[in-house]
Amino acid sequence: MHRIYIAPMYVGFLAWLLAILALTTPVAGQLTEERADRFWWDAGLGFTSVQVTCRLCTGDIDSGPSIDLAVGTWASPRVAVGVELGGWTHLESDVRERVLRAGLSGRFTPSLESGLHFIGGLGWMGYRAEDFHYSTVNVVVGAGWELPVSSGWSVGNRLVFDAAPFGTLKNDGVSVPGGSVRTGALRLSVYVAPR
Numbered sequence: 001m002h003r004i005y006i007a008p009m010y011v012g013f014l015a016w017l018l019a020i021l022a023l024t025t026p027v028a029g030q031l032t033e034e035r036a037d038r039f040w041w042d043a044g045l046g047f048t049s050v051q052v053t054c055r056l057c058t059g060d061i062d063s064g065p066s067i068d069l070a071v072g073t074w075a076s077p078r079v080a081v082g083v084e085l086g087g088w089t090h091l092e093s094d095v096r097e098r099v100l101r102a103g104l105s106g107r108f109t110p111s112l113e114s115g116l117h118f119i120g121g122l123g124w125m126g127y128r129a130e131d132f133h134y135s136t137v138n139v140v141v142g143a144g145w146e147l148p149v150s151s152g153w154s155v156g157n158r159l160v161f162d163a164a165p166f167g168t169l170k171n172d173g174v175s176v177p178g179g180s181v182r183t184g185a186l187r188l189s190v191y192v193a194p195r
């Protein structure tokens with residue numbers, strides 16, 4: 001029953017990715033060789049679903065608003081590298097859950113005439129719910145689509161999966177017996193970025 005509940009998340013991800021591939025058409029002049037010499041940044045708002053799995057956890061998927069901020073430089077016209085910060089929150093039964101993220105990220109654009117890009121990264125994820133907390137390594141994979149809306153600005157959307165497979169749950173700083181934790185988060189966001 002637990003696996004059946006998670007399945008719609010993955011079906012939604014695949015449907016979204018196929019829609020992006022189908023809708024991504026060449027956009028003349030969207031990307032130029034000049035951006036290899038420039039810094040970039042983007043800021044986004046979104047909706048994130050998080051599942052925390054451990055012996056003491058319910059394993060429910062909780063959803064709530066999220067925010068992301070990234071800054072970096074273009075290593076080449078198709079490859080961007082940088083750092084990303086983000087957070088998510090959810091309130092249930094007077095218990096506030098929070099996830100904070102920070103890490104290195106990279107973005108690869110297969111074609112300079114298309115807004116499609118793929119995302120990867122590695123960093124840190126921290127989770128807190130009242131006195132319970134943990135922090136661990138976070139692996140990021142995803143895809144997005146960017147569209148220029150003016151000569152100076154672009155908007156885009158991206159769907160990203162965060163996987164934090166190792167963590168130790170702590171209660172007020174003390175490790176909880178059997179508190180090995182795994183976290184998965186699916187982020188759908190809309191962002192704005194200078195061109």
